[in-house]
Amino acid sequence: MDSIIQFVQQDLGNPGLAALLSNPSFAFIQLMNSFSQAMNLFIIAAGLSLIFGVLRVINFAHGAFYMFGAYIVYSVAQEWTGNFWLGVFAAGLGLAVVAVVIERGLFQYIYDKEHLMQLLLTFAVVLILSDVAKIIWGTDQYSVSYPASMKGAVDLGVTVYPTYRLFLIVVGPAIAIGLWLFTERTRFGRLTRAATQDREMLSALGVNVPMIYTGVFILGSVLAGIGGGLAAPFNSPTPGMDATIIVDCFVIVIVGGLGSIWGSFIGAIIYGLVFNYGSVIVPNWQDVFPFLILLAVLLVRPWGLFGKPEGGNA
Amino acid sequence: MRRLHLVAAGAAVLLAGAAQAEEIRIGVLYPIAGTGAVYGEPAMHGHNMAVDELNAAGGILGKKIVSFARDTKLKPAAASAAAKELITKDGVDVLVGGLSSAVGLAISEVARQEGVVYVATIPKTIKLTTEKRHDHVFRTASHTDFEGDAMGQIVAKLGLKKICDIQLDYAYGHDLAAGIEKGLKRHAPDAEKVLDLRVKLGATDYNAFISQIMGAGCDGVTSGLWGSHFVNFAQQGSPFGLFQQIKYISGGEIASHEIAGKMKGDYPDNVWSNTYELWYHHHDPSHVAFQEALAERSGTGETAMWPVLAYIGVKFIAAAAEKAGSVDADELAAALKGMSISTPVGPRTIDPETHQADTGQFWGPMVKKEGAEYRVMDPVTFIPAVIAE
Numbered sequence: 001m002d003s004i005i006q007f008v009q010q011d012l013g014n015p016g017l018a019a020l021l022s023n024p025s026f027a028f029i030q031l032m033n034s035f036s037q038a039m040n041l042f043i044i045a046a047g048l049s050l051i052f053g054v055l056r057v058i059n060f061a062h063g064a065f066y067m068f069g070a071y072i073v074y075s076v077a078q079e080w081t082g083n084f085w086l087g088v089f090a091a092g093l094g095l096a097v098v099a100v101v102i103e104r105g106l107f108q109y110i111y112d113k114e115h116l117m118q119l120l121l122t123f124a125v126v127l128i129l130s131d132v133a134k135i136i137w138g139t140d141q142y143s144v145s146y147p148a149s150m151k152g153a154v155d156l157g158v159t160v161y162p163t164y165r166l167f168l169i170v171v172g173p174a175i176a177i178g179l180w181l182f183t184e185r186t187r188f189g190r191l192t193r194a195a196t197q198d199r200e201m202l203s204a205l206g207v208n209v210p211m212i213y214t215g216v217f218i219l220g221s222v223l224a225g226i227g228g229g230l231a232a233p234f235n236s237p238t239p240g241m242d243a244t245i246i247v248d249c250f251v252i253v254i255v256g257g258l259g260s261i262w263g264s265f266i267g268a269i270i271y272g273l274v275f276n277y278g279s280v281i282v283p284n285w286q287d288v289f290p291f292l293i294l295l296a297v298l299l300v301r302p303w304g305l306f307g308k309p310e311g312g313n314a
Numbered sequence: 315m316r317r318l319h320l321v322a323a324g325a326a327v328l329l330a331g332a333a334q335a336e337e338i339r340i341g342v343l344y345p346i347a348g349t350g351a352v353y354g355e356p357a358m359h360g361h362n363m364a365v366d367e368l369n370a371a372g373g374i375l376g377k378k379i380v381s382f383a384r385d386t387k388l389k390p391a392a393a394s395a396a397a398k399e400l401i402t403k404d405g406v407d408v409l410v411g412g413l414s415s416a417v418g419l420a421i422s423e424v425a426r427q428e429g430v431v432y433v434a435t436i437p438k439t440i441k442l443t444t445e446k447r448h449d450h451v452f453r454t455a456s457h458t459d460f461e462g463d464a465m466g467q468i469v470a471k472l473g474l475k476k477i478c479d480i481q482l483d484y485a486y487g488h489d490l491a492a493g494i495e496k497g498l499k500r501h502a503p504d505a506e507k508v509l510d511l512r513v514k515l516g517a518t519d520y521n522a523f524i525s526q527i528m529g530a531g532c533d534g535v536t537s538g539l540w541g542s543h544f545v546n547f548a549q550q551g552s553p554f555g556l557f558q559q560i561k562y563i564s565g566g567e568i569a570s571h572e573i574a575g576k577m578k579g580d581y582p583d584n585v586w587s588n589t590y591e592l593w594y595h596h597h598d599p600s601h602v603a604f605q606e607a608l609a610e611r612s613g614t615g616e617t618a619m620w621p622v623l624a625y626i627g628v629k630f631i632a633a634a635a636e637k638a639g640s641v642d643a644d645e646l647a648a649a650l651k652g653m654s655i656s657t658p659v660g661p662r663t664i665d666p667e668t669h670q671a672d673t674g675q676f677w678g679p680m681v682k683k684e685g686a687e688y689r690v691m692d693p694v695t696f697i698p699a700v701i702a703e
Contacts, residue, residue: 015509016526019526019529023529026525026526026529029525030522030525033521033522033525036521037519037521130348134347134351139351139352139355140352140572140576141352141541141542141545141572141573141576142576143545143549143576143577143578143580145579145580146549146553151553152553153553153554153555160554160555162553162554163553164553165521165553233549234546234549234550235518235546235549236542236545236546236549238349238352238542238545239348239349239351239352240348240349240516241518243349244516244518275519275522276521276522277522279522279523280522280526283511283512284512286514287514
């Protein structure tokens with residue numbers, strides 16, 4: 001093993017890889033970093049994927065919803081109450097309201113329009129929301145404190161790891177399972193799956209399809225709000241944060257397969273692993289790797305790892 | 315209808331031409347909207363304050379100053395297009411501003427091509443006044459060699475031996491890393507650089523880098539992560555105990571009050587950093603009046619650091635135009651060489667050779683202050699812009 005490390009360090013000239021090989025706790029921390037980043041991204045990407053799966057709309061404004069979630073946590077948790085969890089709750093609630101207004105007021109009119117029209121409309125919403133955020137919160141960069149109970153770190157034996165990050169690692173799978181149970185085991189979930197298959201037939205059977213659409217849009221948007229709220233302590237609420245996140249989310253949902261919850265879950269984990277190990281092993285290429293994976297998936301399996309090929313049921 | 319438009323447009327052009335002789339036109343380039351507005355907005359406060367003061371005193375050469383502000387969107391391409399438009403469409407006499415080193419270099423290139431004077435108030439890449447210098451570019455901001463030299467002095471003072479360097483992966487970060495390298499050699503020759511990290515501009519996740527720093531066994535971290543980059547880095551590093559393990563010496567003005575005032579209790583321990591101005595520190599007697607006027611304009615007494623930079627840029631242009639008796643580019647450039655003015659943060663002189671102002675900065679540790687919910691720099695040390703060879 002030592003000779004391998006020496007080979008990597010000296011002949012390959014890769015101190016990052018050598019550090020990973022020689023220091024198991026460092027390798028482990030990067031694994032934890034990958035998961036915690038992935039789980040936060042999953043929560044947001046799952047909302048985007050869910051909305052696309054049912055409404056067939058690629059919502060560019062999803063990143064703006066995430067940004068609003070982070071800002072709401074700042075206002076409620078940092079400025080008014082001092083209670084972080086109340087802030088996250090408010091972020092979810094706030095985004096539910098925003099979702100109703102936007103879905104009923106705008107999106108419901110474009111479901112049968114072509115994709116380009118939909119993209120243009122959601123993009124217009126992005127621009128409007130980023131200005132609204134600027135009017136409400138200004139242009140300062142804010143900082144949100146960690147919840148008091150999760151400020152520190154936990155000793156995992158191998159290494160200490162921040163409590164809040166561990167919390168994210170737990171909460172991500174919990175949300176994934178919750179979403180899965182919801183779509184597979186509840187009546188509303190069954191109806192949403194039916195709506196993705198054949199909305200005319202569902203409507204003919206007397207189901208209020210527009211209501212299902214609104215419901216799904218709210219759920220997806222609430223996920224973006226909560227995701228943004230949970231990100232706020234380590235991701236300072238600031239103008240422009242919407243643009244960064246939406247790109248990451250697109251990579252994740254396309255790799256995982258648009259419309260698939262577990263696809264987003266696996267996509268997020270792949271993204272986290274590639275980002276965190278990539279930035280150690282090939283620091284100059286760290287930004288390229290997620291997109292190389294995206295490219296590979298698009299070439300080999302354009303509908304994503306867990307998606308279904310388009311056509312037949314559109 | 316179309317003809318009417320043409321006539322109207324023609325009349326407007328004529329009127330504009332007539333007005334131009336009566337006024338001095340300054341083209342202002344800051345990121346006014348979007349992500350960069352957090353800096354551009356306060357910078358515009360300082361700019362407008364200087365212009366209003368000058369106009370109240372009769373303008374420049376007896377002519378009223380009119381500002382034409384354009385959004386640079388923090389992007390070199392947008393800044394370059396905006397600078398060209400300012401010159402060709404608005405007929406500005408001089409360009410001022412620029413935020414981010416890449417943007418500064420882009421504006422400077424337009425100034426070179428068009429033969430218009432550009433006063434760079436914020437960009438710090440050393441290249442602007444070395445290999446990319448031309449007849450018409452002047453800088454009133456500090457630069458990466460001054461900053462790196464000061465950081466070398468602090469590393470020596472704190473007796474740090476093993477240094478990790480983490481920088482943003484663009485012009486400013488690269489040049490600051492080089493500046494620090496030189497500063498360390500000069501002041502702390504026995505300090506060893508053990509880790510070099512480069513982070514994407516606009517990055518939000520720093521965990522992978524934080525664990526590398528913590529694993530590298532360094533006692534000092536040198537950095538230029540500015541603005542929200544630093545906020546995120548600190549928020550992600552604190553739970554790991556990063557700031558208990560190392561001393562964090564940073565350029566990028568993260569000691570400015572807009573960072574400390576917003577982070578409050580979350581601002582980490584063991585940070586030594588710089589700023590151009592502190593509302594609570596009166597280095598020069600004239601700062602008191604400046605700060606009061608700025609407070610009124612900003613709507614808060616705890617003002618940001620950016621306004622003074624934009625303010626000084628305008629004051630240099632005004633002083634040079636008065637001295638030259640003209641705003642002709644070549645005469646203005648000649649007057650700016652060796653020009654000295656007094657500013658709210660002390661006297662400033664532009665070097666006639668390098669076109670660089672001797673802009674020193676305030677450096678110090680960020681400490682908790684009793685009674686205040688945010689951290690303040692204490693003690694404040696002014697490190698002048700001198701590199702002793």
